[in-house]
Amino acid sequence: MFRKFLDALRRFMYGRYGADQLYFALIIIFFVLSVVNSFIDSIIIAVIQIAIFIWAMCRYLSKNIYKRREENRKFLGIWQKFKGFFTYARDKFRDRKVCRYRKCKHCHAALRLPIKKGKNSVKCPRCGKSFKVNIWI
Numbered sequence: 001m002f003r004k005f006l007d008a009l010r011r012f013m014y015g016r017y018g019a020d021q022l023y024f025a026l027i028i029i030f031f032v033l034s035v036v037n038s039f040i041d042s043i044i045i046a047v048i049q050i051a052i053f054i055w056a057m058c059r060y061l062s063k064n065i066y067k068r069r070e071e072n073r074k075f076l077g078i079w080q081k082f083k084g085f086f087t088y089a090r091d092k093f094r095d096r097k098v099c100r101y102r103k104c105k106h107c108h109a110a111l112r113l114p115i116k117k118g119k120n121s122v123k124c125p126r127c128g129k130s131f132k133v134n135i136w137i
């Protein structure tokens, strides 16, 4: 009986997209909204929750694998920028007694500089151009 059910499920899922990072992100957002909505009890959040769940399920069961992969790739690009922003902020805070972070004026690379108060000349290791930075504290 159980084996028959598993075979039927396997046949049903054949050629379908399944789960990916965007799917898990949507499910996490769905559960976070569930918790939030248990306190607020808003109809708007409930509608958003249902829309997110339907979107996640449609993606999971979709047979257009190429399009779902593209969506996931875009999501991962946005996620990397989001994550990079917080990683940079965390590193700046963690190293606040040892060094200062500045962006290169030419290529916008993050530079980790020792604390030397005053105006300093810095050479960017990525683009090789020199520029002045001012470290006050």
Ligand SMILES: [Zn+2]
Binding pocket: 104, 105, 106, 107, 108, 109, 124, 125, 126, 127, 128, 129
């Ligand atoms: Zn540079």
